[in-house]
Structure formats: structure tokens, C-alpha cells
Amino acid sequence: MIEITKELSSFILVGIFLVSMVGLVKGSDFLLEGAERIGRYFKLPAFVIGALIVGVGTSLPELASSFVAAMDGKTGIVAANVVGSNVANILLVAGFAAILGGVIQTTKNLTNIEIPLLVISTSLFLFVAYDGTVSFAEAFIIFITFIVYIAYLLNNKKFLTEDDKIREAADEKKQAKENKEEVVTKLEVRDFALLLGGGVLLALGANYLIDSVVAMSEKFDVAEDVISMSAVAIGTSLPEILVSTKAVFRGKTDLAFGNVFGSNVFNILMITGIVGLYKNIKLDEITLQIGLPFLAITTLIFYISAQTKKIYIWEGLMFLIFYTFFALKMFKLI
Template sequence: MIKDFGLVAAGIVLLYAGGEVMVQSATRLALLLGISPLVIGLTLVAFGTSAPELAATLAASFKGVGDVAFGNVIGSNIANIGLVLGLVALVSPLKTTFRFITQEMPFMLFVSSLLFLLGRDGYLGRLDGSIFLFLLVLFLFFLFKRDKTLSNLADNQKKEPLSKIILYTAGVFVSIGLLSLGANVLVEGAVNIARHLGVPERVIGLTMVAVGTSLPELVSTLVAAYRRAGDIILGNIIGSNIMNILAILGLTPIIKPFSFSKEGVTVDLSIMIFFSLMAWAMLAHQKRVGRLKGTILLGCYIFYVFYLYQ
């Protein structure tokens, strides 16, 4: 048992290190190439901080523990809004734009609802994964086209030294290695603990593994909050939730289709959508999430975890 807790701790440390390297490398690479802060948050930083969830979900799928694989994504999305957004709002109130409220937030709710429809049967196959990946390509295409990111990219590539681009690209690949190793160690330890204590693997995936793989989001957003980079914060949180569904649950079932227990799935997905709706309503009200709203989000998340373990 002590060994298993050690594995979980080691996995979280490796995930944290990999997430930090990923965020730093991806952010600097994006800035070097002239990508806007909101697009950085919604794409590179969001995918970078979602990489632990991808690695953990793939590892759980190959180990045959579908409840951990699916629960990790759902739990991470809930943690991103309840825990991460709640804590960050307590540190520094967040402001947003009308466009973000009317475009990115509704899209996150759309893909969450789609997952609810496709995941109720307790199985995600290659067709489901293909649908998610197709939507991911559309999302990125319209995002880049709207912000003219591709034209900015072409212009800045001519001005910046190739050595810096190679350096930050290498940092991304190093971080992927750390994240993959950390995810395997974390999943192994978490599943062993679940079996020793008789805790359902679904609950372990929704809480221990989900929070562990959400640490990069938490750390990166807290750092961004300290620097008052609101666009990166909201882009990272909402972008990570979109990436968790479209990228992770797109790639994983294509590589290795997996099944999971139907018990509790409807409830868990409903709670995920509830947190998403609550965040949307809070942002729509005065286009701001202050400390009171952050306290409400964090309180709801603590109550949710308490409910799971009861």
C-alpha cells in the first residue's frame, strides 16, 4: 500500500514537471511565432496541460481499466471548472469578452452534451473517436481563421531565429516523455489503491487521477493569475475541457476502444455539464468571475468530492 501511494506521488511529480515544461515551451514557442494570448490558451497551452489526461487515459485504456480512463476525463473537466477556476478567481478576479461568452463557451457545452449522448452506452469506439477528432479539426480551423493566426505565423517565422524554434519544439517533446511516464506510474498506483481499499475505480478516476492530471492546469493558471494574464487563464481552462473531450476521447478510442461501467455515468456527465453551465452563467453575468463566484465554484467541487466518497 505504501508503495502504491509512492507511485501516485511520483506520478504526480512527473506529470507536474512535464506539464511545466510543456506550458513553458509551448507558450514561448507560440509567442515567438506571434500567436495571440487567447489562441495560445485555447490551443497550445490547453493541449499541453491536457497532455497528462491524454497519457493517463491511454494508459488506463491499455491496462483495461475503462472506468479510470473515462472517469479521468470527466473528473478533470469538473476539476478544471470547480477547483482550478474557483481557486484562480479567489487569487485574482477574471474578466472576459463578449465573443468568448458567445463562441468558445457554447462550443464547450455542445461537445459536453455530445459526449453525454455518445457515452451513455458505456462504450467509446472508433466511430465515436472519429466524430470527436473531426470536430476538433473544425474548431481549430475556425479559431485560427477568425484570429488570422496562420498569416501571423507565416510573417513571424521569417523574423525569428530557427534555433529558438527548435529549442522550444524540443522542450515540447521532452515534456511528452515526462507526461507519458508519469501517467503510467500514476494509473498503476491509483488502480492498486482502489483495489486495496475497495473504492470503485470510477471514483478513483473521477478524483485522485483527475486532480493529479489537472495539476498542470492549476499551476499554469495560478501563475497566469499572478501575472494577470486573463486571456491565457480562461483559454487554458475552457480549451482544456474542449481538448479533453475532442482530442483525448477522440484519439484514445481510435487507438484502443474501451468500455466502462454504465453505473454513475449519467450522473457524472450531468454534473460535468452542470459545472459548465454554472461557469457560463457566471461569466455571462457582468463578464467577470470574482471571489464570491470563485468561492461558490470551489464549494460545489468540494461538495461533489464528498458526495463521491460517501
């Protein structure tokens, strides 16, 4: 493997960072595609495939990069990645969705169930991380909460309102018609190649990503957690941003937001829980002083906005402006 150090030129370092980011995201996509086909072959319910495979799959870039960082002893990157990704998911995805989709009508399921779940998981993370460390015991509690959340996902349809059930059934029927998805009756070599190739690409991308972050931090004299909360967070959030943007253009704004909230909950509970069980997570100074407060404020602002049952264009603009302020604050430009 290529040794990545600050001695490399800036151009090469940035190039390695970008290529590893693409590898990380594409590896996740390949792994997800293979897992979905295998899931359909074993006749797993569509909802289980969506809730578990897709839910975990969209958080794989963050999980892989975070675990590699923990193995290298850079646990500050883990917390920065989770915080940065969640702030980006809410402010950027919700911001662009509101601007592109116009006035967005939120569903009862979104307002009464998904947003409260996001608030609860975020509050739990803020509570255990405020002292600067997520210990093994705290990670264990978070992981147990993750298991409970998975159990909830598998029984989610019991909690939907009648309107949401009708809407979901119609969406599933329309989606099946659009994609013309057929039952997978035979597994092909390609399916396992996607799993294996995706896993290898994911691992390589995560390794080179973390190495390039550390090298760029030393070369450009920028804190590792700043790079993780900004460039890495946006890069690993690209799957959610792209999926949600497509959903908005298709008129499925509730799907766009549901994707964001699901990803954020997975980021906090799965990544913090799993990585924290492996090694205590230490938060760096900037994550503590800037990241956590912004995460709390961002979640609170969106919760308040959603209570009106509608999200307007001006609110989307406000989200984007707030993210710009967050970025400027991280890089100490204001």
C-alpha cells in the same frame, strides 16, 4: 520496471502515485518547452504556437494517462479522467480565480465564443456517453469535431471583436516585453533533449500512474473511476490550475478562464476522439451516475454565471462548495 501490485505497502503505493504524477506533469512541461522553441525556430506564428502547441501540451498528462489506461483495457479510467479533469478545471480554477481576483469582468470573446464552444463540446460528449459506451463511430465524430475546432483556432482572430483584438495585441506586446522572448535562430541539443526527455518522462509517469491507481483501487477497496475522477483529475489539471492562478495574480482573469475552457475542449475532443478510435470507451457506474450529471450541471452553472458579464466572489465560493459536494458524493460520504 517495478511491478506495482496491492501487495506493496500503502505508503509505497501513494509515494509511487505522487512521484508518477509529478513525472507526468513535468514531462509534459519539458515536452512543451522543447516544442515551443522548435516552433519559434521554424517561425510558426505566435498564435499557432499558443493555440496548438500550448493547447495540446496542457492536455498531454490526461492524454498520456488515458492512452496507457486504454492499452491496459481500463477504458473506464479514460472517461473518469476526462470528466473529473473538466469538473475540476471549471469549479476549482474558476472558483479560486473569482475569490482571488474579486469581481471578474468577462470579455465578449469569452462569453460569445469560448463558453459556447465549451457547452457544445460538453453536450456532444454527454450525448455519446449517456449509454455507457463511446463507440468507434462516435469517437470518429468527436475526432472530426476536434479537427474542425483546430481549424477554428487557426482562424480565431477573424472572429474576435475589435475590443478583443486591441486587448489581445496589447497583451501580446506586454508579454513579449516581460519575457523578452527572442526569435530562436539556432536549435540546441537541449531543445531535442527536452523533447526526448519529456516524452520519456511522460510515458513512464503515465504507466506508473495507471498501475498505481489500479493497485490502490484494489488495496483500499475504492473504485478506479473514483480515484481517476478525484486524485488523478486534480493532479493532471495542476498545469491549468497553476497557469490560471498566475494569470489571476497578474490581473489577466480572461486568460485564466480562456486557459480552462481551451483545456476542457481539448480534453473532450482530443482525448475521447483519439483514445476512442483505438478502443471503445466503457464508462464505469460511478462515472455514469455521478460524473456525467455533475459535468452537465457544472457546465450549465458556469454558463449561466458568465451571462451577467461578471463573476463575483460569492459565485467563486459556490463553485468550491459544489466541488466539495462532488468529491463527497464520489466517495459516498453523503
